[in-house]
Amino acid sequence: MTIAPVTPERDIAASGPYALAVDAMGGDKAPDIVLAGLDLAADRHPKARILLIGDEELLRLALSRHPKAARICDIRHSAASIPMEMKPTSALRVRGSSMRMAMEAVAAGEALGVVSAGNSGAMLALAKIIVKALPGISRPAMVAVQPSARGDVVMLDLGANIACDARNLVEFAIMGEAFAQAALGLPAPTIGLLNVGSEELKGDDRLREASERLRSSALSSQFHGFVEGHDITAGTTDVIVTDGFTGNIALKTGEGALKLAFGLLRRVFETNVLTRLGYLLVKPGLERMREWIDPRRYNGALFVGLNGIVVKSHGGADGESFASAVDVAMDAVTHHLNDRIRDRLTQLGMGAVDPVAPVSVRATPEPVS
Amino acid sequence: MTIAPVTPERDIAASGPYALAVDAMGGDKAPDIVLAGLDLAADRHPKARILLIGDEELLRLALSRHPKAARICDIRHSAASIPMEMKPTSALRVRGSSMRMAMEAVAAGEALGVVSAGNSGAMLALAKIIVKALPGISRPAMVAVQPSARGDVVMLDLGANIACDARNLVEFAIMGEAFAQAALGLPAPTIGLLNVGSEELKGDDRLREASERLRSSALSSQFHGFVEGHDITAGTTDVIVTDGFTGNIALKTGEGALKLAFGLLRRVFETNVLTRLGYLLVKPGLERMREWIDPRRYNGALFVGLNGIVVKSHGGADGESFASAVDVAMDAVTHHLNDRIRDRLTQLGMGAVDPVAPVSVRATPEPVS
Incomplete structure (x- = not known):
């Protein structure tokens, strides 16, 4: 296996895409715990750039109270968010939700990963449909x-x-x-x-x-x-x-x-x-x-096997927990987790197997965090 | 539900059958830990009568060093025992093993229950074939x-x-x-x-x-x-x-x-x-x-759903653990566990369902303790 060396965070910052897209509206106490977590993350990952997605007015106000987080975040407005108890099948139909837009930023190559403390069933369903499974992986x-x-x-x-x-x-x-x-x-x-x-x-x-x-x-x-x-x-x-x-x-x-x-x-x-x-x-x-x-x-369970880093923070998390979830995502980004998986699949002759296998959302009965 | 009141242990002792048949040869340190356990059991259940099954000469010698256990035990000779690592299918073919004879004592109504620290896969297989499942129970x-x-x-x-x-x-x-x-x-x-x-x-x-x-x-x-x-x-x-x-x-x-x-x-x-x-x-x-x-x-997992009380003590048990397994068995005997289950099945209309359903041994892939 030839794995690229760890990418220093400053290089991620300089290389174009945001390190992470963060769903500011997910979780029981959003966006407060998200911002508190990003304050901590700003100290730990000072060179990371974060695309913060949610209600623009709310976030502008919140960032004014979180100057550290403000230093690393750019806001992108989303008009909707996905409630914690919504079924995944319904969540897929919500247009312009903060969670969906975060996934779309990864799919478009604007960000290398997503962190959300939102509805985990919705998150997995959206990730499978928008970020999509890695070739060779049938089940993230x-x-x-x-x-x-x-x-x-x-x-x-x-x-x-x-x-x-x-x-x-x-x-x-x-x-x-x-x-x-x-x-x-x-x-x-x-x-x-x-x-x-x-x-x-x-x-x-x-x-x-x-x-x-x-x-x-x-x-x-x-x-x-x-x-x-x-x-x-x-x-x-x-x-x-x-x-x-x-x-x-x-x-x-x-x-x-x-x-x-x-x-x-x-x-x-x-x-x-x-x-x-x-x-x-x-x-x-x-x-x-x-x-x-x-x-x-x-805290910070990673949905592994997708074309991007997708990390779920616990819904009832506090700032410290959310910062841990950001750490998990940043670790996976800087250590090229997906390149490692791709190389291993190729080595095992599994990378090209069933490249068009559909990733079923229905077959996943209500995942849980 | 009309459950018979708890039977005092002295009545069990007086009523004919042994309270328990004990496999003296099962477990990593048999029969020593079995005898040590029965010493403790003799204090806790002084009126219980135990049918102790194993190598007669060995047990006679062992009981001479365990006078308390000797007071409640009768010895029955068995010429064979089942090794801890033997597959259940092979164990079923061993004739006259201490474990098999203990099960047979229950099936014949000579004892109300069995305790063994032996091979658990063998124990479940023998229990299903010899003691048999309660009518209405498809899977003990x-x-x-x-x-x-x-x-x-x-x-x-x-x-x-x-x-x-x-x-x-x-x-x-x-x-x-x-x-x-x-x-x-x-x-x-x-x-x-x-x-x-x-x-x-x-x-x-x-x-x-x-x-x-x-x-x-x-x-x-x-x-x-x-x-x-x-x-x-x-x-x-x-x-x-x-x-x-x-x-x-x-x-x-x-x-x-x-x-x-x-x-x-x-x-x-x-x-x-x-x-x-x-x-x-x-x-x-x-x-x-x-x-x-x-x-x-x-200690003392009970195989429930059989026509008798069958209790498995951990194979690496000590005397204290084995005594706990005896407690579990005595509790089930004196509290009429099986009568309670029968009554409940009748009440739920399940007692007569599929009365001749075979109890598969093969379908149980290597149970564990």
Whole structure:
């Protein structure tokens, strides 16, 4: 694989297109959290240029209160926005929505990526129709970074595809590997296929076929085989591949269990005067720990496998979370995530397969963030 | 529903059959951990009579070192045992194995239940063939109790059935509800169907159909609808229903996340002299917390939906874990779990459906514990 070196952000800024098109109207508290997030992003990516799409009057006022964000943003007016609870099929019919215009900016080559905290089902549907899937990818997927005992791990699909076949899982492995290179800086990330046991006979035909295909591919030296639920937080592999149903449930189950642990811990510390003193003694370490596994740090699920970088921020995000989503997008842009995926597909002889395969919107039953 | 009152254990002891047949040869450290577990069980269930099945000479020697266990156990010799890694199809052909003989004791009415720490695939296959499914149940499932922020919750299927249809999920809901009554003492447990979102449109046809059937059934007032991964540890419902693939992965992902939290916590406490002092101050509370979410306390997955109580202890269990598995079995026996399920099936008009439906062994791809 010959991957272009990382592009410094100033070169992206100088090279014409905006780094990102940002949907200013998506999310429960838009545009406030978007602007708060872009203030932080302006510090972290001072050379990035952002195309900020939404109600012009509202945004002009908002930017006047966010001078840092104002420095990196240009406003583009959109007259409509997509409500958080609208069905994807209805969202596709809304003309001139901020989310749609952000996607169109990427499709037109005006921006390299999109970030939105809006309706995730609508976002995936619009991305598939406007930004379109990469040649060789039949199903774009949702990928994100998770904490583990051995550092960050990458997991996909997190909910874009409820039902998946062996080919989809192989594509997820390819995209997950490229994402782990770009996001975690690993030269040769290891890959595990999530199953109910690690033995070769476990699971169903779909999993066994995907495993065989990966084992006989150019990725074989990085393919670890089947992994189980506890391997996610153990960090057994750098990439965890699964279908969108299981991935979504595993993601939320893991988050829930960590929340339970912290809740119980709080009760322990609040027992009496001595335990409160104990809390004060370990507070700095505990706060580092909490920060490390803070879901906000991991905010920003990327829809991978599209002709552009498309990042979904959690709908109930705050400024810090939105800034993390911008980081995810900027990482993917500067590390040429899509070039890596394209090269890998070519290497595996999959780049030209089914180049005109339609990307079905209907087949994706209500993806979730 | 007219459920017989709880049968005191002394009545079980007096009424003829053994309370349990125990496979003494199953598990990584059999029969030692089995005997250690039965010592504890003898204290907790002093009136229970146990049929202990395994190598007679070995067991006689072992019981001489475990006088408490010896008081409640009768030995029955078996010449064979099933290795932990043997395939279920091969295990079915082993004649006179300790596991098979334990199942046969239940089928013959000599014992009300079985406990084994042996090969779980073999156990499910033997249970289906020898103990057989309850009339009206097409797929027995694996059920267990999990910790949550609002107390214990029941989850199934944990791996007995990789692929499930709507009918299977409805059966799981019925069996899970009865199990929650018996194991948690709840008069009207609430039920949630695990999905990628709580809205009615989420998931696939199978989930939407199961949801509709539960909503229009006699269980409707207890049916909460769809729940998500984080609802498991939040304790949103008393029972979580899902297919065996997702359930197995959710179970292990949750356990893994709790393990990660404790691992990180250990590092925080070991930072320096002050944090070590902090640890000493909160140690009693922390140990209670650890004990409460200790997987050993939750050891003992029950194969529910069979004509007898069949409980699987973890293969790598210790004596404490094995005793927990015995507790699970004794709870199900004394609380008439199967009578509850039969009554509920009758009430829902499902008891007589397909009474001769074959219970496929082949259709169960390698269940896991």
